[in-house]
Amino acid sequence: MILLKALLLYLLAFGQGIAGEAVLTEITARLARTPIAQGDFHQQKHLKVLHKPLISTGTFTYHQNKGVIWKTLTPVASLLLVNESKLLTGQGEQAVPAAFGKVFKAMLGGDISALTEGFNIIGTDQKSSWQLELIPKDEMLKKIISTMVLSGDTELRNLEIREAGGNITRITFTNITHPAQLSGEQEADFERLSP
């Protein structure tokens, strides 16, 4: 068993060393890249101090140029709007946490090349699915997030954020579609982000 793990680790490391670029290119090629993506999310947050996870559901919208709408429907309805330089929540305008805007958008948009800027990436690519492990380069960000794991097929399906403090957030994306245009409501939400 231990041997198997070691072998896997070795392969992973090897794969990254030799074929890192290639894996990324392959995964990128597989991902459906369109200007707009939308769907539902299911988020589970496992906080160390709480003996049950915080579960929330809702919808998300990604727009290549405009950013992301993160609309939580349960347990409390709330709206989060973010682009590279601006973050709006129910509490008003907030500072965009280190690289959050960029990373969040790049992940949802499947823009992996943008992720390589801020993260060291270890990728594995199998026939029907792929997985990427992202480790922040930024020292400040590292203090908060130790690893992010992305996995999927032609879409990003799962996202796992492992915090340095031990908290884990797992997000599953379903019903992903790629409409040609934003709805009126989505347009109006993005409008609030523009300066």
Next chain:
Amino acid sequence: MNVYHPKLTAGLWLVGMLVICILGSQALTKDWLETSFLALLPSSEQQPEIAKATRQHNELNNRKMIWLAGAATSQEAIGHAQKLKQQLEQSRLFNKVVLEFPQQQYIEQYRQLFLYRYQLLDAQTQEMLVKNPEALIRQNLEILNSPIGQMQAADLERDPSLIFSRYFSAQNPVKLNLEQGIVVLSDQHRFWALLLTDLQDKRLQLDKLETLSSLVNSATGQIKADGGELLVSGMALFTAHGAESAKQEISTVGIGSSLGIIVLLWATFRSVRPLLLSSLAIGSGLLAALVICVLFFGKIHILTLVFGASLIGVADDYAQHFLCDSFGEKDWNPRKGLKFILPGLSLGLMSNLLSYAGLGFSPFPGLQEVALFSAMGLLFAWLTVVMLFPLLLTGFAFDHQPGILKLTTYWEQHWPLWVSKNRRWLGLMLAVFIAGGLWMLKPQDDVRLLQSPPAELLRTADKIRSLFPMSPDNQFFLVSGKDQADWHQNEQRLLERLGALKQQKALSAYEGLSNYWPDASQQQQNYQLLKHKLYGSGLLERYMNDLGFDPAAVKAEHKQFAEAERNTLALPEWLAAADESKRQLWLGCDEGRCQSTVTLTGISDISALSMLQNLPGVAWVDQVESVSSLFARYRIRASGLLLVAFCLATLGLGVKFGWRNSATIMSVPVVALAVSLAMLGWFDQLFSLFNLFALLLVLGIGVDYGLFFFMAGDRRVSTSLGVTLSAVTTLLAFGLLAISSTEIVHAFGFTVTAGIVTALLCAPLIGLKEYKK
């Protein structure tokens, strides 16, 4: 009584100058040049505590400089900023260069204030607890479920209700994006990395400013070469620009008028002696003025030197008058010459000193300096002429008729005749001209009109303000109370009103201590509020249980809350933990008074804000406004002074020569003043306090010219030469001031030029009849 002892007086003069040189060699080794424009503002007009607060506010703000390194990506911008930081640190100009967010300091602050978390509530949380504590719980769920929740809920274990997280983030109301611990701002085109510096030298000295200017230039060039852009702003840059242009103007005016005088004197006398003598008179006058000013004031302002440089033209009058007198008589010698010109010279000096004494009564330190500088310069130039010239002019004679003498002779004889022939329509035209000009004359006292910073600096400052709207405006509130509780109450009342005004967009932000530090009674109220609405009501317990906290954790939290009831965070303790910009808001308690400042950012409705000064313990401090209104009040007072100086001169001349003659002599300065004012009106020039001081000068010089001609008797030809020479030299000096880019200096030059030309035109009309009879 025979007072003519050329050797003795020359000896005395030499001893006097030696003393001045010795004093000067000591005084001028120290740091004697003042360049800070703040030093020009009077402090006596303000209440001492406002003056103190203003000084403190200025000292803090004037040292601050904001640097933004811009590039197409944030990485590049950070790269530029890191290189820039090194460069700035190496310059040793700054005692603080902040690029990375001081993380450690914030952790420390968090740790210290955390102990008092049940006593510290931000305004929003307070309101929510009072109105609807359920909303707080709802908001907590929202935060915890948010994808960025880990930032705000990082300390959920120790701060389950997130009240302290709220208080702590409310301490920094403007949200800034951090990358690699560096603040990165952005607009449509670029990302900007922010660098904040404090200059080491709060007094903004000239040599440091020069180094700063060249540092800014080289850094700008370097970042540009690397494909980026650098924006820099700070009061120091404006001062540096002002000092630079003032310095340049001194040398332009100084060199220009010296050259003019040299050419003029050479053309007239064709001898080196008058030239050397004039230079000696001017030089000793300037040296004495400088040394005495530095000894008296400790420091001399660079603007004083600008005005002082123009003194060269006036100090020359006495020398010219003496020298030109030698044309008046065939067997002229210094003894005869001095005897003839001494009364005129002395009366001229007296009238000039009288005018300058007027300047001395101004509360503006800069003008007092100009008064003393000018008075001393003239006095010593006069002393040099009277005491030293007799000896050095021994054997001085002319055997040529200079071209200029022919010109002034012709001028002196034909101009008055022409005027008297055409006096009807000339008088009418003059009256219309004066009336029209005066009608169009409008005083402008706004101090901002007097400053003329280059457009580029202003543009950069505006751009930085739009990217980083955090540097406080010039105006602020001073809040006081008889003790801490009283002060706290007063400030809270003000902040409440400011909050409402902020909603109405009268300003974009304000900072007051009491927003962050509740006083002892408020802390108790906060605690009680939490007790009634959250901890005692079972709401917190329900919330914690629902979230999935351990029952032991719920119990522990309630226990900690109960134990913290007696805690009080004292102001000094809060201040010690606070960051610098907040600490500086507190001015301290002394003699039964506690004071703080409330700073304002992005003011758009100044009158709505200034109305708040009616609140108890609140004073509105608007330096621009108060200096402008001071300018207005002193412009009016200076007008009175001008009148007094005029009456004194009339009175003095009346006693000596009789009222009729006095009126004749005084008609020269009167017309000169009127034309000067009318010119300001016609040419839509700035009319402020500074023009009035120029008018005082016109009065003095006008009296001089009128007097010289009145007393000329049969020496009208040499007098005409002397007056023309001195008028031309004065024009060279003041005329050059009119080209200055500094508004004050320009206004001064323009006014004096108009006045002197008029005085020169009017003076030959005086004393004509007496001579003809």
